[in-house]
Amino acid sequence: MARVIISSVGYTRVGDHWDKSILDLAVEAARKALKPYPNIRPEVIIVGNMFSSQSSKQEHLGALLASALNLTGTPAFKVEAACASGGVAFNVAYSKVRSGEVSSALVVGVEKMRDLDVSEASLALSMAESAEYTQFMGASFLSLNGMLARLYMETYNVSRSELSAFPAIAHTNAATAEHAQFRKAISVEDVSRSPLVSDPLRLLDCAPLGDGAAALLLTSEEFNGDDESMVEVLSSKISTDIFSIYERDDMLRFNATKDAASKAFSEAGISVEDVDVLEVHDAFSVSAALSVEAMGFSKEGEGAKDAARGLYALKGRYPALTFGGLKGRGHPVGATGLYQIAELWLQLKGRGNVNQVEGCRIGVAQNIGGVDTTSVVSVLARR
Amino acid sequence: MAISYWRRRDRYYRLLGNRCTQCNSEYYPPAYLCRRCGSESLVDVEMPTTGQILTYTILREVMSGFEGQQPIVIGIVQLDNGVKVLGQIVDTPLDALKIGCRVRLVFRKIRDESNVGQIYYGYKFTALC
Ligand SMILES: [Zn+2]
Numbered sequence: 236m237a238r239v240i241i242s243s244v245g246y247t248r249v250g251d252h253w254d255k256s257i258l259d260l261a262v263e264a265a266r267k268a269l270k271p272y273p274n275i276r277p278e279v280i281i282v283g284n285m286f287s288s289q290s291s292k293q294e295h296l297g298a299l300l301a302s303a304l305n306l307t308g309t310p311a312f313k314v315e316a317a318c319a320s321g322g323v324a325f326n327v328a329y330s331k332v333r334s335g336e337v338s339s340a341l342v343v344g345v346e347k348m349r350d351l352d353v354s355e356a357s358l359a360l361s362m363a364e365s366a367e368y369t370q371f372m373g374a375s376f377l378s379l380n381g382m383l384a385r386l387y388m389e390t391y392n393v394s395r396s397e398l399s400a401f402p403a404i405a406h407t408n409a410a411t412a413e414h415a416q417f418r419k420a421i422s423v424e425d426v427s428r429s430p431l432v433s434d435p436l437r438l439l440d441c442a443p444l445g446d447g448a449a450a451l452l453l454t455s456e457e458f459n460g461d462d463e464s465m466v467e468v469l470s471s472k473i474s475t476d477i478f479s480i481y482e483r484d485d486m487l488r489f490n491a492t493k494d495a496a497s498k499a500f501s502e503a504g505i506s507v508e509d510v511d512v513l514e515v516h517d518a519f520s521v522s523a524a525l526s527v528e529a530m531g532f533s534k535e536g537e538g539a540k541d542a543a544r545g546l547y548a549l550k551g552r553y554p555a556l557t558f559g560g561l562k563g564r565g566h567p568v569g570a571t572g573l574y575q576i577a578e579l580w581l582q583l584k585g586r587g588n589v590n591q592v593e594g595c596r597i598g599v600a601q602n603i604g605g606v607d608t609t610s611v612v613s614v615l616a617r618r
Numbered sequence: 619m620a621i622s623y624w625r626r627r628d629r630y631y632r633l634l635g636n637r638c639t640q641c642n643s644e645y646y647p648p649a650y651l652c653r654r655c656g657s658e659s660l661v662d663v664e665m666p667t668t669g670q671i672l673t674y675t676i677l678r679e680v681m682s683g684f685e686g687q688q689p690i691v692i693g694i695v696q697l698d699n700g701v702k703v704l705g706q707i708v709d710t711p712l713d714a715l716k717i718g719c720r721v722r723l724v725f726r727k728i729r730d731e732s733n734v735g736q737i738y739y740g741y742k743f744t745a746l747c
Binding site for chain 1: 623626629630645647653672673674675676677678679680681682683684685687690692693694702703704705706717728729738740
C-alpha cells in the first residue's frame with residue numbers, strides 16, 4: 236500500500252459566479268491545484284458533482300475537464316453521491332493512489348447552483364431522496380431536515396439558542412476566510428430571529444446555495460521529497476444507511492457517519508481525543524449536531540448543547556467549521572467534500588492565517604449525502 | 619413530474635405496502651427484501667389508515683412543481699401497525715399541530731402540471747386533534 240499525500244489544493248471562492256460556467260469553475264480550481272507541480276501529469280481525474288445535468292444541462296464532466304486541461308488520454312469520470320459527491324470522489328482518488336494503481340490523481344469537485352432559481356435548486360437537491368415517496372409528496376430536502384430538527388429539539392430538550400450555536404460558529408470563522416461565501420459574523424440571536432423556512436428551521440440554520448469548485452492533487456509519497464509538512468491521508472471510509480429517514484427505526488441516529496467514522500478512526504489508529512480539527516457536514520444546524528454525536532465528539536443529544544458551550548469554537552477543544560463550514564464558506568454540493576479536505580490541508584500545513592488552529596496534527600472531515608444516507612469520513616495527518 | 623406516476627398509483631391511492639411472510643414485518647414503501655429477516659417472500663398488504671404524528675414541519679419555500687401551495691405541512695406519521703409514512707398534513711389549523719396528534723389518511727390531489735393538464739393524486743393525512 237502506498238502512502239497517499241495531498242500535494243496541493245486549489246479552489247474558487249464560493250458564491251455567485253454569474254460570469255463562469257461549470258467548466259470554467261472546474262478548470263480554475265484544477266489549474267490552481269496542478270500549478271505547484273508542473274511535472275506531474277495526473278494519471279486519473281475524478282470529478283465530484285451532483286446535478287450538472289439539472290444546472291448546466293451538462294454531463295460527461297470527466298472527459299470535458301480532461302480535454303480542457305490538455306490531459307486527453309487520462310482516464311476521467313464523474314462520481315455522484317448527492318451532497319457527498321465530493322467526499323466520495325476524494326475516497327475513489329485516494330483508493331486508486333493507495334492501492335498503487337496510479338501514483339497521482341487529480342480530484343475536482345464542482346457545482347453550479349445559482350443558475351437555478353430557488354425552487355429548481357430545491358427540486359435538484361431533493362433528488363438525493365426518494366423520487367417516488369418523498370419528492371412526489373412535495374417534501375423537499377429542507378423539509379426533511381425541518382422535521383428532523385423538531386424531533387431533535389423535542390427528544391433532547393434542545394433550546395432555540397442551542398440549535399443556533401453551530402451556524403454562529405460557522406459565520407464567526409467565515410468572517411475571516413478569504414474563500415467563504417459569507418464573510419460576515421452573525422450572532423446566536425441573529426440565527427434564532429431569522430425567518431422561518433421549514434420550522435423550526437430558520438433561514439440561518441441552513442447552508443446557502445452557491446457556485447464553487449475545489450481540487451486536490453493526490454500523489455504517492457515519492458513525489459514529495461523531504462517536504463517537512465506533508466499532509467498524509469491516513470484513512471477514508473464510506474458507509475450507507477437505510478435510504479429514507481422514515482424507514483429507519485431511530486430517525487435521530489446518523490448510522491452511516493457512525494460506521495464510517497468508526498472504521499476511519501480505527502484504520503488511522505486514532506481515537507476521538509486525538510482529533511485537533513474537524514470539518515463536519517453542517518448543511519443544517521441539526522445535521523452538524525447529529526454528526527458530532529455520531530462520530531463520538533458529543534454524547535447523544537448533546538451536540539448542539541456542546542456547540543453552545545464552546546466545544547466546537549475555533550479556540551474550543553474540537554475546533555470545527557474552521558473556515559465557515561457549509562453554512563459560512565458555502566455548500567456548492569459536489570465540491571463541498573473537497574473544500575473540507577482542502578481546508579484541513581491549510582490547517583495541517585499551518586496556512587490558516589487568522590483561522591489557524593495552533594499546533595494541529597490530526598484533522599477529520601465528514602461529508603454526507605441525503606440525511607446521512609451516504610457518509611464519508613476521512614482522517615488526515617501532518618507528517 | 620419526471621417520475622412515472624402510473625406505475626405506483628396503487629401505492630399512492632391505497633397506501634399499499636407489503637408484509638414479510640416469514641416474520642410478518644410490514645413496510646411502506648414496500649420493501650424488496652425484508653429488512654428484519656432478509657426474506658424475499660413479501661406480499662402486498664394495505665396499511666392502516668390511522669396513526670399519530672411523530673414530527674412535522676411547515677415548509678414555506680416549496681420545490682418547483684408545488685408553486686402556489688405554500689405553506690405545505692409535511693409530517694412523518696407512525697401508522698397503527700408501527701410503520702412510518704411521510705405525507706402532507708392538510709385541513710388542520712397550523713396552531714393545532716402537535717407531535718402525538720392522531721391523524722387519518724385522506725385521498726387528495728398532490729399537484730397538477732398546468733402545461734400538460736396532468737393531475738397527480740395520492741394520500742395525505744388530516745389531523746384529528
Ligand atoms: Zn422478514
